[in-house]
Amino acid sequence: MSKRIVIALGGNALGNTAAQQLELVSLTAKPIVDLIAAGNEVIIAHGNGPQVGMINLGLSTAAEAGAIKSDMPFPECGAMSQGYIGYHLQNAIGNELTARGLRKDVATVVTQVLVDENDPAFQHPTKPIGSFYDKVAADRIMAQRGCTMVEDAGRGWRQVVPSPKPVDVIEKNTVRALVDSGTVVITVGGGGIPVVRRNGRLVGTPAVIDKDFASAKLAELLNADMLIILTAVEKVAINFGKHDQQWLSDLTPELARQYIAEGQFAPGSMLPKVQAALSFAESAPGRVALITLLEKAKDGIEGKTGTRVHL
Numbered sequence: 660m661s662k663r664i665v666i667a668l669g670g671n672a673l674g675n676t677a678a679q680q681l682e683l684v685s686l687t688a689k690p691i692v693d694l695i696a697a698g699n700e701v702i703i704a705h706g707n708g709p710q711v712g713m714i715n716l717g718l719s720t721a722a723e724a725g726a727i728k729s730d731m732p733f734p735e736c737g738a739m740s741q742g743y744i745g746y747h748l749q750n751a752i753g754n755e756l757t758a759r760g761l762r763k764d765v766a767t768v769v770t771q772v773l774v775d776e777n778d779p780a781f782q783h784p785t786k787p788i789g790s791f792y793d794k795v796a797a798d799r800i801m802a803q804r805g806c807t808m809v810e811d812a813g814r815g816w817r818q819v820v821p822s823p824k825p826v827d828v829i830e831k832n833t834v835r836a837l838v839d840s841g842t843v844v845i846t847v848g849g850g851g852i853p854v855v856r857r858n859g860r861l862v863g864t865p866a867v868i869d870k871d872f873a874s875a876k877l878a879e880l881l882n883a884d885m886l887i888i889l890t891a892v893e894k895v896a897i898n899f900g901k902h903d904q905q906w907l908s909d910l911t912p913e914l915a916r917q918y919i920a921e922g923q924f925a926p927g928s929m930l931p932k933v934q935a936a937l938s939f940a941e942s943a944p945g946r947v948a949l950i951t952l953l954e955k956a957k958d959g960i961e962g963k964t965g966t967r968v969h970l
């Protein structure tokens with residue numbers, strides 16, 4: 660039976676350069692088009708941590724060198740990352756559809772996501788962006804730019820920015836209308852451009868929303884049947900990386916809460932995915948969230964693999 664499915668793609672899976680990204684999205688497009696060819700309505704959300712950091716650093720460096728007139732504000736960097744990644748995804752998915760003789764429109768919607776100006780996340784930057792650095796380089800960048808950098812899960816040092824929770828997707832009606840008309844939509848890229856409401860106006864704010872939370876919010880607003888969070892592991896584990904590691908196939912809200920309380924999921928990596936999956940699964944009866952590998956998405960939908968979070 661065909662389903663309405665929101666897919667969340669990890670930003671780290673998109674490579675570090677435009678050439679790498681273009682090559683990787685051509686591979687990403689295949690399993691996504693498998694789902695479309697099977698009759699599902701597919702909406703694609705994606706991360707932007709490495710990309711928004713690259714755009715921000717590149718333009719700041721150009722401004723400091725006098726090559727451009729002024730620095731680029733951070734929300735605009737987020738918008739650029741949506742266009743950059745969205746273009747590659749719509750190009751790759753469109754080409755894959757054409758190669759299979761399927762006729763479907765594919766479009767990226769530049770998306771603003773409402774956040775609360777009083778969200779405590781603004782006081783505690785946690786979202787890693789940009790490249791990984793060693794400690795010496797990180798200390799130098801922090802001193803030069805006055806930004807915050809932290810060690811990211813043993814992989815090196817990265818800049819961190821505030822990551823408020825998504826409250827609403829401003830362009831949700833446009834996205835819904837496009838999906839209803841049969842268009843494959845790429846939206847809430849990088850979790851959406853964070854905006855706050857001030858005196859009745861929407862104003863961009865420097866932050867990066869977690870794409871897993873934004874995808875869960877979008878899936879809820881679009882009344883999706885499934886939220887699929889695609890990442891670098893086939894299943895979620897408890898005792899991850901330890902000798903007694905145990906892969907999980909099914910997670911009820913009760914179990915998910917228990918494991919979260921035990922600290923089983925790493926903050927900034929698996930924790931937001933499990934929390935986002937839990938929030939979608941609990942938003943209405945029958946909704947299922949799946950966490951798995953891109954190439955296992957089809958098997959996961961059929962219940963053959965992945966970690967399914969459901970009531």
Ligand SMILES: Nc1ncnc2c1ncn2[C@@H]1O[C@H](COP(=O)(O)OP(=O)(O)O)[C@@H](O)[C@H]1O
Pocket residue numbers: 668669670671672706889890891892894895896897898899923924925927928929930
């Ligand atoms: N309990 C866990 N179970 C499975 N993977 C985990 C767990 N805790 C941490 N991880 C790590 O989290 C990673 C996914 O997070 P991340 O790389 O930030 O995601 P994204 O795909 O969105 O970029 C996995 O590849 C895995 O290395």
Ligand SMILES: NC(=O)OP(=O)(O)O
Pocket residue numbers: 668669670671705706707708709849850867868869870871
């Ligand atoms: N915005 C966001 O969640 O990006 P990553 O997936 O790259 O962390």
